Amino acid sequence: MASVIGYLEIELHIPHAHSLKEKRSVVKRVVERLKGKFNVSVSEIGKQDSWQEAVIGVVTLGTSKKIVDATLEKVVSFVEELVPGLILDYRKEVF
Template sequence: MVVGIGQIKFRLYDVHSLKAKRSVVKSIISRLQNRFNISVAETGLNDSHDWAQIGFALVGNDARMINSKVDKVFNAADRFGLAVIVDTHMEIIHI
């Protein structure tokens, strides 16, 4: 079994409240879940209105496929255009 874990840190522009931030982050999360059928959640920077961090995980049996899917998630999150990706982190775990 292979587990892929990813983390994305976003910079949000023109967001001046936590309510507006929640709207943007929920949109990113739901789009990623619907498109890739992965587990996604906001994992940090909860009290900042101009920064966001999400984490996601997926499971499979082929490390190359998992690596490719994680890269596709990063690219899709960037193409959504809702926020600017500042940093990404990926880890592939073989169990």
């Protein structure tokens, strides 16, 4: 049976961050919560030097496209609930 890989890239806007330290605390909280709740691989992958923007990448594996896609959609919903208005945009691929 072949594995299905899902990749999600989330662009975040953190308007209340006034330093890289403040931004990183928000990103770290999001990353750790996602890892714990969904058992996915998560990392900040872009805009590391920007105070109010970040890009995080999420990867998960599964046995069906439907399950992987549903997990990625739940990740997006969870981030939006965690800090409303945080998501600027997201891109998802399942292969």
